[in-house]
Amino acid sequence: MSPATRSSEQSSGRKAEGVARLTVHIPSAFKENDNKKEIPKARWNTLEFRFYYLVALISVPLMVWVPVSLSQPSHRHFHQFAPRLSQGWLHNRMVDNTDPQYRSFRNNLLLLSAAAAVYLGIKFFARRWNAHSHRLSLIPLNVVLSLATVVALHGFSAIKILAIICINFFIARLLKGSIFTPILTWIFNGAVLFTTEMYQGYPFEAVFPALGSLDTFKGAYPRWHVIFNITMLRLISFNMDYYWACRATEQEELGKKEMTDKQRVSIPHKDHFYSLMNYIAYVLYPPLYIGGPIITFNDFMWQHRRPLAMDKRSRIMYLFRFFVCFMTMEYILHFMYVVAIKNTKAWWGDSPAQIAMIGFWNLIVVWLKLLIPWRFFRAWALLDGIDPPENMVRCMVNNYSALGFWRSWHRSYNLWIIRYIYVPLGGAKNVLLNTLLVFTFVALWHDLTFKLLAWGWLVSLFIIPELVATWLLPPSKYGKYSWFRHVCAIGAIFNMIMMVTANLVGFVIGTDGVQFFLQEIFGTADGIKFMVAGSFIIFVGVQFMFEYREEEKRQGIIRRC
Numbered sequence: 001m002s003p004a005t006r007s008s009e010q011s012s013g014r015k016a017e018g019v020a021r022l023t024v025h026i027p028s029a030f031k032e033n034d035n036k037k038e039i040p041k042a043r044w045n046t047l048e049f050r051f052y053y054l055v056a057l058i059s060v061p062l063m064v065w066v067p068v069s070l071s072q073p074s075h076r077h078f079h080q081f082a083p084r085l086s087q088g089w090l091h092n093r094m095v096d097n098t099d100p101q102y103r104s105f106r107n108n109l110l111l112l113s114a115a116a117a118v119y120l121g122i123k124f125f126a127r128r129w130n131a132h133s134h135r136l137s138l139i140p141l142n143v144v145l146s147l148a149t150v151v152a153l154h155g156f157s158a159i160k161i162l163a164i165i166c167i168n169f170f171i172a173r174l175l176k177g178s179i180f181t182p183i184l185t186w187i188f189n190g191a192v193l194f195t196t197e198m199y200q201g202y203p204f205e206a207v208f209p210a211l212g213s214l215d216t217f218k219g220a221y222p223r224w225h226v227i228f229n230i231t232m233l234r235l236i237s238f239n240m241d242y243y244w245a246c247r248a249t250e251q252e253e254l255g256k257k258e259m260t261d262k263q264r265v266s267i268p269h270k271d272h273f274y275s276l277m278n279y280i281a282y283v284l285y286p287p288l289y290i291g292g293p294i295i296t297f298n299d300f301m302w303q304h305r306r307p308l309a310m311d312k313r314s315r316i317m318y319l320f321r322f323f324v325c326f327m328t329m330e331y332i333l334h335f336m337y338v339v340a341i342k343n344t345k346a347w348w349g350d351s352p353a354q355i356a357m358i359g360f361w362n363l364i365v366v367w368l369k370l371l372i373p374w375r376f377f378r379a380w381a382l383l384d385g386i387d388p389p390e391n392m393v394r395c396m397v398n399n400y401s402a403l404g405f406w407r408s409w410h411r412s413y414n415l416w417i418i419r420y421i422y423v424p425l426g427g428a429k430n431v432l433l434n435t436l437l438v439f440t441f442v443a444l445w446h447d448l449t450f451k452l453l454a455w456g457w458l459v460s461l462f463i464i465p466e467l468v469a470t471w472l473l474p475p476s477k478y479g480k481y482s483w484f485r486h487v488c489a490i491g492a493i494f495n496m497i498m499m500v501t502a503n504l505v506g507f508v509i510g511t512d513g514v515q516f517f518l519q520e521i522f523g524t525a526d527g528i529k530f531m532v533a534g535s536f537i538i539f540v541g542v543q544f545m546f547e548y549r550e551e552e553k554r555q556g557i558i559r560r561c
Contacts, residue, residue, distance in 0.1 A: 043547050044555070055540045066357040067336040070350070071096075077347070081340035093334040097393045098343055102329075102369035109376075111220075116380045119145060119286055123384060135385070139281050146284035153290075155219030158200055161228075164192055165235060165283050169276060171238040177246030182424075185239040189232050193445070196225035206491045221290075221342055229445055230292050233416055234283045238297040261389075264302040265419065273301055286379035291373050293388040293412035296419065300386070308387050316389050322375045329368045338362050342513075353526035355520050356534065359504050367396035370410070389415060400492035400542045402463050402499055417442070435463055462498040466491075489542040493535050496542075 025121040043049050065413050072078065105112075126141055126217050127133075150158045171188060175181040196202065201224055210324035212466075245268030254267070274297075282300045307335030333339075338361040341347060347355055373510035399405040407414055417438055425434045469491050478484045504514050521527040 011390075012524060031224055032270070034281055040550060044551075045503045049543070052540045053542055055537065056544075058437050059537045059540075060182060063357060063360070066354055067338050067361045070341060070358070071335060071337040076349075077341070081337060081344040084340035084343060086338060088334045090330060090334045090501070094337075095330075096333045096337040096340045098339050099365065099369060102365075102372075105369075105376075112376065115149075116287070116383075119149075120380075120383055135307050138522065139277055139304065141280040142285065146281060146286055147287070149286040149289065150284055151219065153219050153221045155217040155222065156204070156214040157201060157222065157224045159214075161224060161231070161284075165231075165280070167455055168235045168239060172274070181239060181243040184403060185236055185243075189235055191231055193229060196228055202250035217515045227290055230294070231283060231291070232263040232293050232445075233292075233413070234297070234418055237294075237416065237421060238274070238279055238282065241268065241297045244268060245271070245274065259306060261299075263294050264299040265415075266298070267302070269301055269305075273305075285381075285386075287377055287384055287386070288388060291377055293378055293381075294416050295375055295386070295388040295412065296416070303386055306384055310382065310385065310387070315379075318375075318379055318382060322372070323486050325368065325372050325375060329365075329372055330523040332365065334360070337362055339365055345513075352521045352524065352530040353534075355517055358528065359517055360498070362394060362532060363504070364502065367392070367409075370508055395443065397541070398500070398548065400489075400495060400545050402466050413442075431467065434466065458498075458502040462495075462502055466495060483548060485543075489539050489546070492542040492545075493538045496538055497535075499541045 016090055026252060069075065070077070073082075082094075084096070085094035086097050111534045122145065123138070123141070126138060130137065147158070151160060154161065168185065168188060171184050172181060175184065199206065201222075203212075204214045206337055248268050254263075259267070279297075282297050285300070286296065306444065338358050341358055342362050347358055350358070371392045376392065391410050391412050392408065393411055394404075394408040396409075399408065421441065422434055425437065427434065471482070473487065475484070501514060501518070504517065520529060
């Protein structure tokens with residue numbers, strides 16, 4: 001999802017300060033350096049890159065054509081997945097609307113847009129009615145709108161949600177700076193996360209049979225427990241921010257200077273700002289309630305105390321970027337039925353190249369199905385004057401580093417993990433152990449399934465070669481040699497293959513499906529030939545990624561992921 005106050009690239013650069021808190025460096029073809037004199041001259045017009053352009057001109061259209069050809073009615077497997085398709089609206093094509101997560105968003109987009117318009121309209125007239133008031137004066141209105149949103153979404157289950165967030169609030173306020181605050185906070189929220197999943201949101205009839213009639217009013221989205229994992233992050237954020245505020249010996253003197261992103265997250269407020277009213281306004285903030293992005297309590301309150309300057313043009317451009325991403329997804333779903341093919345396993349007899357493209361484009365769909373809702377909700381928040389972190393700061397296919405990939409994928413969640421888990425556990429002092437613990441938590445937070453646990457452990461395992469390579473070939477020592485860039489590109493090939501494998505396990509086809517994919521690609525002569533050709537194409541793609549990052553530095557855009 002992209003910019004807030006500037007264009008996407010500039011916004012990401014402005015927010016690099018928050019990313020810089022990461023303590024593990026990623027292997028790069030060049031050492032990060034803000035001194036433009038040490039940045040190599042552009043290679044875009046060199047003979048080397050002209051050859052790369054030729055490779056891209058041939059390979060990229062083929063990568064698009066393969067899944068399109070597999071989706072034609074004339075294909076031998078079409079009858080297997082055709083029942084999964086529904087009537088589309090583009091070019092007389094059927095649409096592959098089979099992914100349940102994206103289907104829920106796509107089918108309700110008009111309703112969500114109407115809700116956003118009503119919310120923003122109410123806030124607009126409230127500001128016009130009391131034009132000279134501070135943003136903090138709108139907090140009570142935020143609370144009313146938040147409670148109305150939760151009731152509309154979840155019906156009487158809003159009672160359960162309010163009970164949970166009130167218990168969490170009193171843990172923080174009663175224990176304050178006690179060491180028991182983080183302990184009880186994590187135990188309570190972890191227990192709620194697991195039990196809500198196990199007991200399907202605590203139906204009233206199962207908990208208190210006399211209240212069973214309350215289950216009849218379920219709201220527009222009855223399964224409140226499915227999105228509770230996002231709410232849980234905000235509950236922990238409030239408690240931990242208040243815990244650290246209670247233990248802070250002094251508060252930084254800010255004066256009237258503009259705050260950086262890092263300051264808004266790390267600088268605590270005075271005690272009275274951690275009130276129940278502010279807490280509910282934050283936890284149930286309508287634009288970000290359903291899916292994020294995730295903003296910390298400190299940041300949320302600073303943006304109310306010191307509103308950010310947001311120009312109209314950048315927000316309009318952000319909406320335009322959302323529209324472009326949405327239409328890109330629509331064309332993919334209308335011309336590439338890879339999700340339906342994957343769900344029906346209609347790939348028997350396909351070539352290794354075709355099987356690989358089914359997996360690759362399924363990952364593209366996963367990336368877009370997350371990016372589009374995140375950009376929608378972030379755009380809603382931006383129009384309301386709140387700037388949450390951008391969740392996707394790079395395209396999925398513009399990543400050559402496992403660590404860099406996770407820093408730019410669901411970035412707001414990544415920053416949350418760094419602040420509330422990774423750093424408190426010791427950060428870089430125990431890189432491998434902390435990485436394993438972090439990804440185990442991430443997997444369990446997403447879903448209580450073995451395939452996601454396998455995904456978390458695979459990701460942790462696949463990061464090790466990158467850390468070892470960085471230690472053996474540090475950019476500070478070897479970055480000046482011409483061969484270093486190509487060695488990094490070779491290492492990136494293995495990185496990308498491992499990342500694709502891990503994500504196929506966790507989010508697409510599971511362990512059984514990946515076993516079939518790997519057997520077809522690495523266990524046959526044709527598969528090995530394809531992998532050799534594919535690895536060369538990845539090598540070329542990585543060279544473009546390296547040069548693109550150098551171009552960012554030439555233009556003064558600093559990003560460390």
